[in-house]
Amino acid sequence: VGLVVGIDGDDTLWHNEKVFSVVEERFRELLQPLVPAGTDLHAELTETERANLPILGYGVKAFTLSMIETAVRVAASPVPAAVLAELVAEGKRMHSLPVELLTAVEVTLPVIADRWRVVLITKGDLLHQEAKVARSGLLHAIHDVQVVSEKDPDTYRRVLDRAGVDPADFVMVGDSLRSDIVPVLAIGGRGIHVPGFRVWELDQADRHPEPAERWCQVPSFADVPGALERFDCIR
C-alpha cells in the first residue's frame, strides 16, 4: 500500500510531558515561599500558558517565559535574582536534555520506515525540535521532518499538498486526539492513536471523534506496524 505515515514526536516517540512536569515542580518549589498562602501555582502557570499560546506558540521558550511571567505576577515581593536566574537556566537546560525514547520506538520505527514513507510532524520550537530529532538517533528511520506552529486541518493540508500526498493515503500516528487524530480525520486522512501516560491539559480534545471512522487506537507503539499492515481498523 502506498501509505505515507505521519508520526508525532513529543510523547509519541520520546518523553516530553515528563520533562515539563519535573521543571514545573521545581518552579513550584522555588515560588512556594514567595506567594500568598493558598496560591495554586499550577493553575496560575496554566492560565498564563493558555493566554500566551496564541502569541508565543508551543515549546520550551514559551513555557520559560510563562514561568517567569507567572513568578513575577504572583510573588508577594520582588522575586530574588537567584530564583529568576534558575528559571531561565531550567528553560535552557530543557533544550539540552537527552532524548528518552518511549517503549518499543527504537525497534518499531525502523520497521515502519522500511515499508512506508515516514514524516515526523511535530509542533514546538523549530531549533529545539530539530535538535531532539538529531539527538534521538532516529533520523535514519525518518524521511522528512516538518515542525509546525499548530496542528489544525489547514496545517495538515499544507504539509500534504507540499509533499504531493493524497489525504486518503495518509495515516497520522500520535498520542493526542486533539492534535494528531481529529484534524487529520477532518481533511479525509486516517489515524492511529497511541495513548500516552498523560496529555497536557491544553492539548486535550474537546470531544472524541466517532469510533471506527478511519481511525483506531492501539495499546502500544509496537502495534502500529500491524495496524498499518492490516489496514482494517483505519479503513
Added chain:
Amino acid sequence: VGLVVGIDGDDTLWHNEKVFSVVEERFRELLQPLVPAGTDLHAELTETERANLPILGYGVKAFTLSMIETAVRVAASPVPAAVLAELVAEGKRMHSLPVELLTAVEVTLPVIADRWRVVLITKGDLLHQEAKVARSGLLHAIHDVQVVSEKDPDTYRRVLDRAGVDPADFVMVGDSLRSDIVPVLAIGGRGIHVPGFRVWELDQADRHPEPAERWCQVPSFADVPGALERFDCIR
C-alpha cells in the same frame, strides 16, 4: 528562465532590526538606574544573545529571554517586578506589531512572483514568522514559506532538495551576506544582495564573498527584477 527565487523576510521585505533596536532602547532605559555606573548594557545583552544563540536560536522569544537573563545578571539589586513584567510585555508586544514593508517591496514582489517561483526563506520563531507573512499582505506574491533554524549551506540544500530545485537555478535575495549570500554560493546557487540600513552584529559576514562569483549587489529591492531578467550580474 526557470529560476526559483528565494527571498529573505526580515530587513529584506520588512523592517526588523528597527523593532529590536527600539525595544533594546527601552531595555536600557529600564535597567540604567539599576546597574553599576559604567555598565555597557548593549554589550552585556549582545554577549547574552551570542551565548544563547546555539541553544535558543533566532527570534523574539530568545531575545526576550536574553533581556531577562541580562537584567537579572547585571542589576545591583533585585529587579523590580514592574521592570520584569514590562520586559515580558515588550517581548509579547513585538509579536503583534504591524509589519512595515521596506521601500518598493509592495510593488516589486508581485512583479517577481508573476514571472518566477518565489520561496520566502526566513529564520526566527516559527509562529511569529508565519504571522508576519500573513500580516504583510504579501501572501499572494509568495509561493511557499520556509522558516528555518539556521541559514547554512545544509539548510539551503535541504530546502532545495525538498522542492526539487537544482542549486544552479536558485537565486537568493537578501540583506545579509552571511545568511543569504555566502551559504547559497557555497552550494552552487546565486545571490542578489540588497543592503539594508543595518545588519545585526551577530549576523555580519566574517568575510565578503569574491565579487562577480554568481552574485551581485543592487541598491534597492526595486532593482531585483531587472537583475533577474538580465541574469548578467549573477551568471
